[in-house]
Amino acid sequence: MGLVEAEAVVKHFPITKGFLRRRVGEVKAVDGVNLSIKEGATLALVGESGSGKTTLARVILRLLPATSGRVSFDGREITTLDDGALRAVRQKMQIVFQNPASSLNPRRRINEIIEEPLLIHRVGTPGERRRRVGELLERVELPSQDFMFRYPHSLSGGQRQRVAIARALALDPRFIVLDEPTSALDVSVQAKIITLLRRLQRDMGLTYLVISHDLSLVRNVADVIAVMYLGRVVETAAVAALFGDPKHPYTRALLSAIPTVSDEESALIPEKITLGGEIPSPASVPSGCAFHPRCYARIEGCDRVTPELVRVGPDHHASCILYDPAHGAPGLHGGGSSGMD
Amino acid sequence: MIAESHPAGEPTVARAQEWGKMWFRFRQSSLSVAGLGIVVAIVFCAVFAPVLAPHPRHAGSFVDFENSLRPPSLKNPLGTDDAGRDILSRMLFGARISVSLSVIVLGIAVAVGIPLGLIAGYWGGRLGDAIMRVTDVFLAVPPIALALAVTAALRPNLTNAMIAIAFAWWPWYTRLVYGQVLSLKEEQFVEASRGLGAGPLRIAFREILPNAWSTILIKVTLDMGFVILTASGLSFLGLGAQPPTAEWGTMIAEGRIYLPGYWWAATFPGLAIFMTVLGFNLLGDGLRDVFDVHIEQWQAGS
Amino acid sequence: MNPTGPLLAIQDLGIHMRTYEGRARVLNGVRLAIHEGETVALVGETGCGKSITAKAILGLLPPNAEIVSGSIAFKGRDLLRLSEEELHGIRGRQIAMIFQDPSTALNPVFTVGEQLTDVVLWQGARSATIGRRVTPEVRQRCLEILRLVRIPDPEGAFGRYPVELSGGMRQRVLIALALVGRPELLIADELGTALDVSVQDQILLELRELVRTGGLSVLYITHNLGVARLVSDRIYVMYGGEIAEMAPAAEIFRRQLHPYSQGLLAAVPRLTGTMGEGIEGRIPDYVNPPPACRFEPRCPFRMEVCRLQRPLLVEAERDRWVACHLHGSREDSGSGEESG
Numbered sequence: 001m002g003l004v005e006a007e008a009v010v011k012h013f014p015i016t017k018g019f020l021r022r023r024v025g026e027v028k029a030v031d032g033v034n035l036s037i038k039e040g041a042t043l044a045l046v047g048e049s050g051s052g053k054t055t056l057a058r059v060i061l062r063l064l065p066a067t068s069g070r071v072s073f074d075g076r077e078i079t080t081l082d083d084g085a086l087r088a089v090r091q092k093m094q095i096v097f098q099n100p101a102s103s104l105n106p107r108r109r110i111n112e113i114i115e116e117p118l119l120i121h122r123v124g125t126p127g128e129r130r131r132r133v134g135e136l137l138e139r140v141e142l143p144s145q146d147f148m149f150r151y152p153h154s155l156s157g158g159q160r161q162r163v164a165i166a167r168a169l170a171l172d173p174r175f176i177v178l179d180e181p182t183s184a185l186d187v188s189v190q191a192k193i194i195t196l197l198r199r200l201q202r203d204m205g206l207t208y209l210v211i212s213h214d215l216s217l218v219r220n221v222a223d224v225i226a227v228m229y230l231g232r233v234v235e236t237a238a239v240a241a242l243f244g245d246p247k248h249p250y251t252r253a254l255l256s257a258i259p260t261v262s263d264e265e266s267a268l269i270p271e272k273i274t275l276g277g278e279i280p281s282p283a284s285v286p287s288g289c290a291f292h293p294r295c296y297a298r299i300e301g302c303d304r305v306t307p308e309l310v311r312v313g314p315d316h317h318a319s320c321i322l323y324d325p326a327h328g329a330p331g332l333h334g335g336g337s338s339g340m341d
Numbered sequence: 342m343i344a345e346s347h348p349a350g351e352p353t354v355a356r357a358q359e360w361g362k363m364w365f366r367f368r369q370s371s372l373s374v375a376g377l378g379i380v381v382a383i384v385f386c387a388v389f390a391p392v393l394a395p396h397p398r399h400a401g402s403f404v405d406f407e408n409s410l411r412p413p414s415l416k417n418p419l420g421t422d423d424a425g426r427d428i429l430s431r432m433l434f435g436a437r438i439s440v441s442l443s444v445i446v447l448g449i450a451v452a453v454g455i456p457l458g459l460i461a462g463y464w465g466g467r468l469g470d471a472i473m474r475v476t477d478v479f480l481a482v483p484p485i486a487l488a489l490a491v492t493a494a495l496r497p498n499l500t501n502a503m504i505a506i507a508f509a510w511w512p513w514y515t516r517l518v519y520g521q522v523l524s525l526k527e528e529q530f531v532e533a534s535r536g537l538g539a540g541p542l543r544i545a546f547r548e549i550l551p552n553a554w555s556t557i558l559i560k561v562t563l564d565m566g567f568v569i570l571t572a573s574g575l576s577f578l579g580l581g582a583q584p585p586t587a588e589w590g591t592m593i594a595e596g597r598i599y600l601p602g603y604w605w606a607a608t609f610p611g612l613a614i615f616m617t618v619l620g621f622n623l624l625g626d627g628l629r630d631v632f633d634v635h636i637e638q639w640q641a642g643s
Numbered sequence: 644m645n646p647t648g649p650l651l652a653i654q655d656l657g658i659h660m661r662t663y664e665g666r667a668r669v670l671n672g673v674r675l676a677i678h679e680g681e682t683v684a685l686v687g688e689t690g691c692g693k694s695i696t697a698k699a700i701l702g703l704l705p706p707n708a709e710i711v712s713g714s715i716a717f718k719g720r721d722l723l724r725l726s727e728e729e730l731h732g733i734r735g736r737q738i739a740m741i742f743q744d745p746s747t748a749l750n751p752v753f754t755v756g757e758q759l760t761d762v763v764l765w766q767g768a769r770s771a772t773i774g775r776r777v778t779p780e781v782r783q784r785c786l787e788i789l790r791l792v793r794i795p796d797p798e799g800a801f802g803r804y805p806v807e808l809s810g811g812m813r814q815r816v817l818i819a820l821a822l823v824g825r826p827e828l829l830i831a832d833e834l835g836t837a838l839d840v841s842v843q844d845q846i847l848l849e850l851r852e853l854v855r856t857g858g859l860s861v862l863y864i865t866h867n868l869g870v871a872r873l874v875s876d877r878i879y880v881m882y883g884g885e886i887a888e889m890a891p892a893a894e895i896f897r898r899q900l901h902p903y904s905q906g907l908l909a910a911v912p913r914l915t916g917t918m919g920e921g922i923e924g925r926i927p928d929y930v931n932p933p934p935a936c937r938f939e940p941r942c943p944f945r946m947e948v949c950r951l952q953r954p955l956l957v958e959a960e961r962d963r964w965v966a967c968h969l970h971g972s973r974e975d976s977g978s979g980e981e982s983g
Contacts, residue, residue: 048839049810063536090538103529107551117537151359156925157689167537186688186866191910191921213840216869216911220918243914257844258914259869261896265914274848275841278811365663369707 001075002036003207004060004175009033009069011052011059015283027283029055031231032069034309037224039174042201042208044222046215046254050279051228053211057177060209061093062086073175091121094168098180100160104152110137110163111148117170136166140196158189162196169200175207183214194221215258216265219243224315227251230282230290233309237316246270247318249297289321297322363631370630376623380565383617387436394430402585410603420605422596424585428605431587432613438588439617442503443568447561449507454514455550455557461515462522463545473519479512485571492580499588502581506571510564517560521553528552555632559625566621573614589614648719649676650860651700651828656713658695658704660929667929669695670884671937672713674956677828677860682851684863684871684892687881688907690926693864696881697830699723700862701740702730717828735762739826743833745813749805755816756801759785762823785823792819793849811842818850822857829854829861836867847874868911872896880904883927883937886956889964900965902942936968944969 011030014023030052037043045053058064060071062078071079078089097103104113114133118124124132137144140162152160161181168176181197182190198221200206212218218225219239226236227248235248246252253273260266275294280286286293292302299321307319367373391397395418405425413420419428457476461469479487484506491505525531526549534548569589575581576590584591589610596606658670670692677683687693698704700715702722715722717738722730742748750758760777763784782801789797792815805813814835821829834850835843851874854861865871871878871892878895880888880903888901899905909919924941933939939949948968959970 048841061536063532087538090536095533095536097529097533099529103533105530105534105548105552107554108547116534116539120537120539120543158925164533167533171537187868188688188907188910188922191912191919194912194918195920214912215840216914217918219914219916220912253841257840259840259844259867259873260914261868261872261908261911262913262915263897268914274845278809278842279839362663 003039003074004035004037004209005070005072006033006035006056006060007070007072009035009056009059009071010067011055011064012067025283027281028231028285029282030059031285033228033231033233035060035226035233037175037207037209039207040201040205041223042210042221044210044212044218044225045228046212046218046225047228048213048254048279050230050282052231052282053228054179056228057095057179057209057211061095061177063095087121091117091171092173093175093177094171094173095177095179096161096164096168096181099184100157100164101152101184103164104160106152109149109151110155113152113163114167114170117167121171123171132170136169137163139169139200140166142166156189157185158193161185161193165193165196165200169204172204173206175209178208178210180211180213182217183212190217197221215255216260227254230279230285232290232319234291234320235316235318236309237313241313241316243268245313245316247312247316247323248291248320249295249322250291251318253296289319366631367627370627372623373627373630376620376625376627379616379620380624383436383620384440386433387440390433390437394427394433396427396430397434399426399430400434400587410599410606412603413605419609420603422592422606423599428592428609431592432589432610434587435589435592435610435613436617438499438582438586439569439572440565442499442506442572443565446503446507446510446568446572447564450510450514450564451557451561453507453511455518457511458515458518459522459545459550462519463526463541463549472515476512476515476519479509480516482509484509485574488571488575489578489580492575497580497583499576499582499586502572502575505575506568510568513564514557514560517556518553521556522549525549525552555628559628559632562621562628563625564621566618569617569621570614649678650681650718651675651677651862652714652716653696653700654714654716656696656699656715657711658692658699659709659711660705661707661709662930665930668884668932669708669929670699671932673881673884673886675879675886675889677862679827679860680858681877682854682861682863682875684865684875684878685881686865686868686871686878688866688926691881692884693881694832695884697740697832697862697864700830701734701738702727735765735826736824737826738828738830739821739824741817741821741829741831741834744837745810745817746837748817749813751805754802754804755789755808756782756785758816758820759788759801759823762820788819788823789816791822791853792816794819810838811846814838814842814846818846818853822853827860829859830864831861832864833866834863835870836865843870844873850874868896868908880907883932884929885937885966886964887938887966889956891962894963900959900963900970901938901967902944902969903938906941906943936966 009030010032013027013029015025015027016022017024033056035043045056047053055064059066062071066079069079070077073089073093078086081089111133114136115129118129118132123129133148134144137147142159142162152163155163178197182193185193201208210218210221222239224236224238225242226233227250228234229250235242235246235251242251243255246255252270253275256270256273258269260269273296277294280293286303288303288305289295289307292298295302302321305321307321307324309317309319310323310325312318312323386393394400403424403426408421408425409423411417411421417427417429419432422428422431457472461472487509488502488505491508492501495501495505531544531548534544572581573588573590573593576588577594579594582588582591584595592610593607596610599606653673653675656670656673660667660669673692673696675685675696685693685696695704699710700722710723717733722733760781763781786797786801789800794800794812794815800808800812805816808816835846838846847870853859863871863874875892878890878892879886880901882903888895888899888904895904896908899908906922910921912918922941927933927937933950935951935953936942936949939945942949946968954966954968956964956966957970957972959965959973961973
């Protein structure tokens with residue numbers, strides 16, 4: 001049993017039209033996802049825009065209500081908690097956003113920003129809170145005296161993200177969602193933030209859910225990876241298995257598109273597969289396997305059958321008709337035939 | 342607001358630096374500085390009118406037909422009107438009336454408009470819809486026409502003119518705050534605060550409103566001039582301040598029948614209105630440059 | 644390689660900006676050359692001066708910027724000495740820019756066709772193009788360019804508004820807009836980094852092909868080393884408003900000469916499962932920059948001389964230029980002319 005469990009989570013947004021807000025359709029942002037994150041581990045959600053990874057994370061934190069399905073934290077279902085009980089759980093689940101320039105209120109000082117969660121949950125006396133803010137700043141390696149009274153805009157991107165992390169740590173959480181935590185930062189700063197996040201995880205026994213589109217980064221921070229496409233998990237495996245032996249055609253294509261900086265890396269990625277077209281809108285998900293219109297390995301039946309996640313190796317699952325025993329599972333050889341560069 | 346055990350002076354230094362930066366951005370445009378100069382001069386005149394005016398008694402119902410309609414001279418730098426009163430003195434007292442009227446009108450507009458906009462934007466729902474539909478109805482009528490209708494229904498005097506203008510003005514602030522709240526609501530720091538467990542009141546007043554202040558302040562500055570213009574318009578039509586009150590619009594109305602021969606009686610009050618509107622407009626534009634975080638051209642690097 | 648000299652040659656470019664804190668020395672003796680048919684990447688992190696360099700080439704510097712030294716020669720003419728009118732004739736025609744953000748760089752109220760034909764009609768025209776007729780030839784030319792950037796159904800895309808297109812399609816339209824004027828030099832600012840990896844990859848490869856077949860020269864401005872490796876022939880690494888290192892793309896990723904390039908490459912997360920710790924410290928303060936080498940305060944190999952004498956960009960090895968006291972000139976006879 002993981003610390004965080006998602007079962008058959010669905011999130012649909014209605015599309016309304018006109019003055020009467022007539023319902024004309026729905027955006028299937030998340031369409032039946034199961035996840036389990038072990039305590040102290042890092043799970044990475046990987047996918048392109050429109051894959052639903054961000055929505056899923058918000059549903060898990062209950063920043064958005066689920067359309068159906070269950071999310072539990074530490075064995076307790078939180079999808080149905082009332083506001084009061086939710087407040088208590090919220091202390092233990094935090095989020096760090098992508099862009100620290102917009103996740104910190106520009107009109108508040110650093111000490112006020114970090115003190116905010118303590119004030120909201122009425123923790124400690126003013127003196128204790130002040131000491132705590134100092135401690136938190138030290139913990140994210142910012143000298144507290146220099147930074148306490150500054151405004152976010154006078155900080156560099158990396159320093160702002162450290163402040164956002166300090167705020168997330170204020171209530172001693174057990175689980176933190178990191179939503180593209182370094183994609184707004186330069187690589188040399190990214191490396192420092194990742195080092196910090198790893199150290200914090202080790203020292204405090206934190207559990208992370210990382211949302212990222214950067215596969216090279218994910219390779220270095222995650223224990224388990226779930227690849228999403230149009231609201232569904234198409235493949236999930238431990239890092240080594242996913243990068244070493246990707247099964248789903250979409251995963252293979254994604255890996256092949258990674259821009260690399262060395263020949264050793266180029267040798268690790270699959271032969272170049274250029275996908276045609278772009279990810280369709282989640283408001284009009286293709287029939288059958290949602291990936292089939294872009295898939296270079298599609299066969300008869302892909303447009304009709306919605307594949308389930310099936311076991312393709314130890315702790316390795318993929319949802320593709322090629323592995324589905326019900327369809328003979330012919331297997332995938334050499335990365336496909338058409339659409340190759 | 343900062344407790345005593347913090348290192349003394351730290352927040353003050355940070356604040357002084359913020360102001361310094363704002364002033365730097367402001368003075369990049371000489372027009373903004375000119376606008377500030379005009380506004381400071383007008384407010385100065387309004388505050389010290391009794392001291393500055395060569396003939397303070399001329400502000401009221403003083404009559405001296407001996408000296409009526411004298412051209413500008415050393416004794417009366419801007420000439421005299423048909424009752425022989427010093428125009429400069431009356432204009433200085435007119436600044437008093439205009440500025441205080443404008444401050445009161447906008448005070449009411451802000452006090453009414455902001456809470457309504459905040460409710461409509463943040464809580465929405467049926468109440469929000471109702472507020473915004475009423476606002477839209479008000480916005481569909483030009484403020485001067487609305488003010489005219491109200492003053493026509495009441496007795497024409499300065500207080501009623503003020504009430505009429507405030508009545509026509511608040512919906513602009515509701516609309517402004519509504520729009521600001523709708524966009525700020527989607528900001529990530531608001532979501533961050535929600536994720537921490539903050540309640541709606543805390544989010545509305547601690548996260549959203551502080552970020553809307555600068556836009557409101559810019560609008561207030563720009564509106565100062567327009568409210569003065571509207572009030573003078575009402576007075577000119579006889580629906581605002583009544584003679585012998587030294588109000589700019591009233592003064593133009595009284596002086597206009599002597600145009601063009603005795604041009605000074607109507608021209609100088611007209612110029613005063615013109616300069617005031619111009620000054621507040623330039624200042625408002627300057628403040629926009631200061632507060633607009635999207636203008637990053639003054640930052641080095643990148 | 645090219646007897647007539649480079650297409651674009653930036654020499655000793657220095658730019659200062661007036662800021663609240665004082666005079667910021669944002670570019671300090673930048674040197675850069677692009678030869679005909681060559682793709683060059685200018686790589687660096689936020690605030691290194693790469694965007695200012697691009698803006699200087701296009702004559703689009705902000706009002707508080709001041710050019711204090713140097714020249715930008717395009718086909719032998721110094722762009723910094725040209726009048727606004729003469730620049731107008733070069734910008735968008737001989738030198739075109741592909742903007743970074745496909746969601747905001749297109750005008751939402753005009754169709755793709757209108758925006759393209761506008762550029763074509765404006766070619767050679769002095770006044771605005773309002774009311775000018777769209778001839779069948781002009782239309783044909785626009786459709787051709789849309790086909791060239793691989794927009795499926797160009798006829799359909801011609802009449803569509805930008806919002807009706809996906810991010811990748813909009814990026815393609817932006818490329819078409821830059822190409823339709825038949826420029827000789829293309830400046831691409833963070834091209835594709837706002838797009839998903841699979842689309843980014845697709846577009847970069849297509850553009851690389853277009854550039855090869857069309858004999859275009861390209862200057863890529865990017866912070867993404869992987870993208871730079873994919874597209875460029877030669878790479879300039881920029882730090883603190885100066886060129887730190889220049890080398891052929893194939894070589895610099897194997898071995899970096901400048902300590903900053905080394906630190907930067909080491910910080911990139913690798914698929915091999917290694918990731919460096921990043922570089923200590925932060926970018927220099929441009930108002931009070933370090934006196935000699937601007938990287939000195941963060942450099943793990945700093946020496947006494949690094950605080951006393953500014954390292955010049957010299958050819959340390961064949962075709963490899965570096966500004967660092969760890970590396971002397973190849974011929975040890977001062978700096979020769981740059982050979983692309």
